[in-house]
Amino acid sequence: MAINIDPLFKELYTKFLEIDDDLEAVIVSDHEGFVIAGEKKVSVDLELVSVLTGLIQPILERMRDEFAFKKFGTASFDTENYRLLFISIDETTTLSIVLNTLGSIDKVSPYGYFLAEKTAQILNAKEGDLIQLTIPNFEVEVSLSENSGRIKEQIYQMRLDSGGKYKFKCIFIGDHEVGKTSIIRQFVEKKFSFDYRPTLGLNIMSHSIKSYGNQVTFNFWDLGAQEFFKRFRKTYYSGAQAGFIVFDVTNQESYIHVKDWYYELRKILENKQLPIVIIGNKIDLTNQRVISYEDGVKLTSELASGQYEGGISFIETSALTGESIEDAFNLIAYHYIMRSIEIEEQRLKLDLMNILNSILDKNEKLVISFITENPLWSPGLQILTEINKLCDCEKVKDDKDRRVYEYSNGLVIKNFLFDNIDISDSDGVFIIFDAREKEHIEPKWKETVINIINNITENKVALIGIRVSEASDWSQILEEFNINKYIENKMISLLFFKIGIEYRLEIYDQLEVMLNTIKDLS
Secondary structure (H helix, E strand, C coil): CCCCCHHHHHHHHHHHHCCCCCEEEEEEEECCCCEEEEEECCCCCHHHHHHHHHHHHHHHHHHHCCCCCCCCCEEEEECCCEEEEEEECCCCEEEEEEEECCCCHHHHHHHHHHHHHHHHHHHCCCCCCCCCCCCCCHHHHHHHHHHCCHHHHCCCCCCCCCCCEEEEEEEEECCCCCCHHHHHHHHHHCCCCCCCCCCCCEEEEEEEEEECCEEEEEEEEEECCCHHHHHHHHHHHCCCCEEEEEEECCCHHHHHCHHHHHHHHHHHCCCCCCCEEEEEECCCCHHHCCCCHHHHHHHHHHHHCCCCCCCEEEEECCCCCCCCHHHHHHHHHHHHHHHHHHHHHHHHHHHHHHHHHHHHHHCCCEEEEEEECCCCCCHHHHHHHHHCCCCCEEEEEECCCEEEEEECCCEEEEEEECCCCCCCCCCEEEEEEECCCCCCCCHHHHHHHHHHHHHCCCCCEEEEEEECCCCCCHHHHHHHHCCHHHHCCCCCEEEEEEECCCCHHHHHHHHHHHHHHHHHHC
16 A cells, blocks of 8 residues: 655655755656655755756766666766755666755765665655654764763663663674665564665664663664775764674675675774674575575684674574574674673773772772672672782682782772671771562661671771662661661761662672772771
């Protein structure tokens, strides 16, 4: 059933004209100059542009003959009042973009090919098709990816633990006709199109899923494979945080070219370590298959052996049947989340080490005590020993009830069980209680906190971490501790904090709070 395409064109072209002050108009017309759709800012004569489109058709046809698809062509020229960019949608339809005389064709071109792809989708749309009309800001993508540091270089990075929200840019690359667009459409719309149409430069779609307890939103950038678009790939690749490289298991050449795509991506992104999943598509074509699963695994292992830390995996799919499509996207989400956590932890370790050093520059000694119920589980102790591992450990006491590590830089780390606490010389005390699946706190927890308050010296820091579940009543937990009268006349900094199921990054955050407080007090 036909759909009303006019509102789609109006929304798309209106948004397009807003991205640059130099843009004046955009129209799509047929080979006879008939205007199919268009929008303009000022007094641009769309009929005149359409006539110019008709005049430019012989040039576009000659340009199309140079491309394998025989459908694509582009040209531009200047008039006294305007600059014009023409892009073929197909053999009979042309997109025309009008700029003022000061406009930059080079600046607008990446948007032009994206617009051409969306225009083609609208022209070929059927009832029920999903066409996303958001237009990216390529300049923002580039500046954010180049200028931001640490984990925040990942443009949409949010919280990294379970229950977090991630939104990241994921690019699809590979030879033409391997099924990149079909894979995305099967994932987003649960549809497969039997009418092949090459992507005209760039298609962008967004889709959200629940993955590993997190909400993950993919921004898919589906790149045209034509050699002509190679000059725009740096713009399109910029800011990518994960990538799929797709080949066709019935096409030997597309398999061989995976390496070319991989090394091009690494070169353009200057060896940025982003997660990559290699997909062998069209496994439904069993009788035509020339690339085995083992071949795909071998190629992936080869690329992964080059000390690539971003994470590379291989999976086979069928965009036709939907086989393993969901698994492919869950796989890239897993790699992205794990890679993000790894990068975030490296940053947090560096931050903690810097704070430690700044404290030890002023004080000869820093004593941190951890108190745990289980002698085998002390995440704070593990983190501090990891970040301080470059310093020599001069003395270690390690028995069932206590562990003591003394480092050459002056840091002393102690770990005690609840029943054997000696914190009189501690600058900071860090204790964790596990209240998951408990309706009330245990009596000995309150006794332990009171013991800490009574024995820690003035101007020191105590952090009380409580692990909770979704069903836990945080207000009730704090009320049951009720230790206000014990700290009224005690000059110490005491803080209760909540720890979720995924506790590791929470521990980093609270260690930073503790060390910064010690630094301020000292």
